Amino acid sequence: MSSYFDLLYAFVFLPLTVLIYAIVPKKHKYIILLLASFLFFILISKQLVVFLILSIISIYLGARRLTKLDKELESKLSTLEKEEKKPLKEKYKKKKRLVLIAVILFNVAFLFSFKYLKFFLTNTNLLLNLLHIDYEFKIIKFLAPIGISFYTLQAIGYIVDVYNGKASSEKNILKLALFLSFFPQIMEGPIARYEETSSSLYKGHKVTYKNLCFGYQRILYGFFKKMVIADRLNILVKIVFNNYMNYSGLTAWLGVIGYTLMLYAEFSGTMDVVIGSAEIFGIKLPENFRQPFFAKNISEFWTRWHISLGAWFRNYIFYPVSLSKPMKKITTSARKVLGNHYGPLISGAVALLAVWLLNGLWHGAGWTYIVFGLYHFVLILLGSIMEGLVIKACKKLNINRENKVYRILQSIKMTFFVFIGEMIFRAPTLAVAGGMLKKMFTDFSIKNVSLSTLGLDIGDVIVIIVGVIFIFVISLLKEKNIDIRKKIAKKPIYIRWALYYALIMSIIIFGAYGAGYAPVDPIYADF
Amino acid sequence: MEKLIEILEELQPEVDYETCENLVDGRYLDSLTILSLVSEIEDEFDVEIPTVEIIPANFNSAKKIWELIEKLQED
Incomplete structure (x- = not known):
């Protein structure tokens, strides 16, 4: 079995799992899903399952530790005077942050080793060569476990939600393991939040x-x-x-x-x-997916295509970066100079750049993916800067933006930009992307x-x-x-x-x- | 509430804020506009909006945004 389109999956693996799930008592149904998920993983990635298990254990221990710290703080606060509470809260915040960072680093280290080490070493060697330094790193490439990019993001989302008090930490490690490895999701997402799917996963439904x-x-x-x-x-x-x-x-x-x-x-x-x-x-x-080609602009397109990835970047990168303390300081100063609308765009642009660089890199270790990310960063930022001007221009020219023709023209423009973006995404190298782009806009011959x-x-x-x-x-x-x-x-x-x-x-x-x-x-x- | 609607209208004039209940889900406010909105609300109403509160449920209507501001002012 190699994918969800393998006939073995649709006609053997899935029906058998459904059959066993249907006959097992309600309270044990989630264990059947967990066993099926591990079997699915092992059938494809074999012994690499050990990395999934290590990731699950780290997330479980980290989340439980965060909850323990929360409880400890709560009980200590109840005995303290008001002025003593603040330093204690700060102390616990630091402790919690340490746990969070350790767990995230542990999981990102796996992702980095499997996915980016080769790219990183190759480019470091190129740089050393350019600087005439006579040293070369040996290139190492590991075979990655299936879905590592997906389950790592879902796992990080869960631990951050626990840290922020937006998700409760799961006491039962088997249940948490199911949330992180549910077989239909593990290979290609959707990247779900704990509160979104966990209770449904554990409930044990009737078939x-x-x-x-x-x-x-x-x-x-x-x-x-x-x-x-x-x-x-x-x-x-x-x-x-x-x-x-x-x-x-x-x-x-x-x-x-x-x-x-x-x-x-x-x-x-x-x-x-x-x-x-x-x-x-x-x-x-x-x-x-939510009918992406009906979007009005490229920014909306990305809220309709691979929705869960966009939401992950928005929740865990865009807002935390743009609303961080240093960024807020920049926003306050920028608003005085650039006004209320354009002022916050500076911190927004920094966060957007982080989102799209990471989005590009998440898809793969390669320069085409990085350029694909930067391309969208520029398009979305320009779109946002121009939005106010377009509204004013349409008002002046008496153009109704809800008009059908206007909407269709918007969709055509958006689709055109999507085509260019996907071309960069698919091209094996930047040279090929450049060459194709040149052909697409200069060579209209029919050969x-x-x-x-x-x-x-x-x-x-x-x-x-x-x-x-x-x-x-x-x-x-x-x-x-x-x-x-x-x-x-x-x-x-x-x-x-x-x-x-x-x-x-x-x-x-x-x-x-x-x-x-x-x-x-x-x-x-x-x- | 009036001041909030004023801010919203300045940022995105093409919406009827008295009736619209899908400001985020209907894509009337995108992430960058929400950023401007958060920054203006924090200044105007002297509150700090934590990032975990920036979810569609809190920003889908002027009424919901107002409820969030009131909740943060009470805290």
């Missing part, structure tokens, strides 16, 4: 007919997105990105648009399988545009177009708050099963598998 139907329905939709759209587009994307120099700018555009659609189909499809899997157990995971050179035939193109329209219509209905699943559930049984059957058949017939196709590897699982 109902409705949950089974809704869960598998969603899983099927995920398979459709991945196998019919993403795996088919993968051929085109690979060819264009690997040989862009042999193609015209128009073909490069085709590759870039294809990649953006592929990434959406692959990642949102994975989320459908993930959320659908959890739904079967009666567990509601947070949504990670090598024939489908055969792009690895597709007319049938593939029709399937992709129909598939994308299908996803677009479903997204449009969702955007209009129409609950399609509930509507389908109300239809007579023969219509429902005809729909399921059609979806299954479309995956079997139109799925891009077998000779000539190369399925997309789970993209986000590698981050």
Whole structure:
């Protein structure tokens, strides 16, 4: 088993876990989920499970220590006079901060060693070479445990929430282990907060007919997105990105648009399988996508695409950095000079830079990811600076910003910026990204545009177009708050099963598998 | 409350703050605007808004923001 799209997962691992979960007594159901989660992890990452266990133990001990310190402080405060309370509170704050920093560093050290050590050593060697220092570090690269980037963020979020008193520390280490390693989530998120999913994970729900139907329905939709759209587009994307120099700018555009659609189909499809899997157990995971291509601007796009990652960066980096004491001092001075609107933008910009640099690096150790982050930092900051001017200009020109045409133009502009961003994201090196960008804006010749050179035939193109329209219509209905699943559930049984059957058949017939196709590897699982 | 609505209108004039109940969820206030808002509220009402209180539930309507300010003033 290597991913959620492995047939072994959907037809053996998941049904067996559901079966055992259904027959085990309510109070032990969470143990079944924990065992399944560890089995899932071991099947993919084998002995690297030891790092997951070490991470869980560190988070557990850290959180319990924080709670103990809170209780100690509380009992001591009740016996003290008012003026003695403040220094004691400060003393405990320092103690708690030490625990928090130690636990975070311990977990980040794993992440760094697995993910960034090679990048760091390679670039240090380049720098030493530039400075004519005759020394070279030996490059070491470890194989990373699955989902380390996801569970590390979720674990840090939990310990920070406990530190801030926003989550209670879990007494039962097995329950905490389940929260941190729940198998549908561990590989690609969504990165959940403890208060969001924990009680549902531990409750031990009944497996109902409705949950089974809704869960598998969603899983099927995920398979459709991945196998019919993403795996088919993968051929085109690979060819264009690997040989862009042999193609015209128009073909490069085709590759870039294809990649953006592929990434959406692959990642949102994975989320459908993930959320659908959890739904079967009666567990509601947070949504990670909300029709991103309907966003008005790039800043909004990132609140609709990989929602849980954006929320994590907002809660644990953006606000803590921008509202830290030194930043607040800067804001106070800046407001006097730049006014109430633009003054706070300075601390906002510093925090935004931190968010997007980390966001880029989180996706991978490479310069393309760093540039991808900086690109979004610049776009979002400029958007915010310009917002006031745009509102004024529209007022002067009598343009209604809620007007449909204006909204569509906004979405087109936003999508254009998304394409460029995803091109940088996918390019193997910055040189390739630069080369492709140049082609896309300077070479409009029609050479090598024939489908055969792009690895597709007319049938593939029709399937992709129909598939994308299908996803677009479903997204449009969702955007209009129409609950399609509930509507389908109300239809007579023969219509429902005809729909399921059609979806299954479309995956079997139109799925891009077998000779000539190369399925997309789970993209986000590698981050 | 009037002063709060004044601040909000200066930052984002395209909203009816008497009725809107999804300021954050509806993307009327983005993170950078909230930052300006927090900074102005802290100055105007002499409170300190901890980062853990910056959640959609506290910022989705003028009424909710006002309740947060009152709560912080009492603390």
